[in-house]
Amino acid sequence: MQLQQNVSLKPYNTFGINVLAKYFASFSNIDELSELLSHHTSQISNHKLILGGGSNILFTQNFDGLVLKNELKGISLINEDADYYYVKAAAGEVWQQFVQHCIANNYAGIENLSLIPGNVGASPMQNIGAYGVEIKDIFHSLEAYHIQDRKIVIFSLNDCQFGYRESVFKRQYKGQFVILSVTYKLHKQPVFNTSYGAINAELEQMGVKELSIQTISQAIINIRSSKLPDPKKIGNAGSFFKNPQISKFRLHVMKEDYEKIPAYPVDDTYFKIAAGWLIEQCGWKGFRKGDAGCNPLQALVLVNYGNATGKEIFDLSTEIIQSVEAKFGITLEREVNIM
Known part of the structure; x- marks a missing residue:
């Protein structure tokens, strides 16, 4: 819990951006968090950042404030009924390790979210999602510490107001709470979701005869590993942009020129378009300028690729947004938090 000054954040963000935090400390229990906020915030800075796995953040400059690293740990089955297990995980748990724990115990519903980088605490904040499943589909509740009022608040599913990679914690409550733990509602009888992307093709390639949450998880791990670079080897934050949504009519018009445009229905009116496909059509796939680049896979x-600055990566993302807008008339939105 020792407060440090001028600490490099390079080990704490998956992009590997080397910026400095003016003040830095970690906490592993609520008492430590409360003490850090009570004794230090008013004295040194009102500018603070709660950092988890650092997997969805791009630092473009030094952080002139207090960075608090969430190290809360613990996973427990707190309740069950005829249909569901209710599993509580502390916010500092590594997401993939939590997913593996659930799969090992046959808690179903989380398998499609395998190998997403980051920690548990970020999962409701971002409403993380992949391969047809989002956190809102398995979420029950969370505990969060109100920084100003110094009290723990319970949030239900409705309280979080989940949207596409959105929640109240990214909007009206941004910077007001520290997520302490999340409780997930997981199935006793699995409901397999293999319709998205290349899951079925990968399961066939694996020779799977009988579906299970274990085989689906492994298929998704295989797919993600084949497309996404390991942040330990090449700095990245996974998907940098959100998949944009367009109307059914507009999709129909676009298909006249781009018959194979990847599109997934959101509802009766809107479709989600693969942002990666749009970017690739603009010629960015595999692009590199210095150490900032666009993944070739x-x-x-x-x-x-090593020593890119956050600003260089941000500037590249701006160029990509501009080119997609010029070619398709679609404005991409960054999924990664820019600091």
């Missing part, structure tokens, strides 16, 4: 992923 998945254009949706921007990468740091």
Whole structure:
């Protein structure tokens, strides 16, 4: 819990951007968090950042404030009924390790979210999602610490107001709460979801005869590993942009020129378009300028090949947004938080 000054954040963000935090400390229990906020915030800075796995953030400059690293740990089955297990995980748990724990215990519903980088605490904040499943589909509740009022608040599913990679914690409550733990509602009888992307093709390639949450998880791990660079080897934050939504009519018009445009229905009116495909059509896939680049296997992923600055990666993302807008009339939105 020791407060440090001028600490490099390079080990704490998956892009590997080397910026400095003016003040830095970690906490592993609520008492430590409360003490850090009570004794230090008013004295040193009102500018603070709660950092988890650092997997969805791009630092473009030094952080002139207090960075608090969430190290809360613990996973427990807190309840069950005829249909569901209710599993509580502390916010500092590594997401993939939590997913593996659930799969090992046959808690179903989380398998499609395998190998997403980051920690548990970010999952409701971002409403993380992949391969047809989002956090809102398995979410029950969370505990969060109100920084100003110094009290724990319980949030239900409705309270979080989940949207596409959105929640109240990214909007009206941004910077007001520290997520402490999340409780997930997981199936006793699995409901398999293999319709999205290349899951079925990968399961066939694996020779799977009987579906299970274990085989689906492994298929998704295989797919993600084949497309996404390991942040430990090449700095990245996974998908940099959100998949845009367009109307059914507009999709119909676009298909006149681009018959094979990847589109997935959101509802009766709107479709989600693969942002990676749009970026690739603009010629960015595999692009590199200095150490900032666009992944050659998945254009949706921007990468740091070593010593790129956050500004260089941000500037590249701006060029990509401009080119997609010029070609398709669609404005991409960054999924990664820019600091």
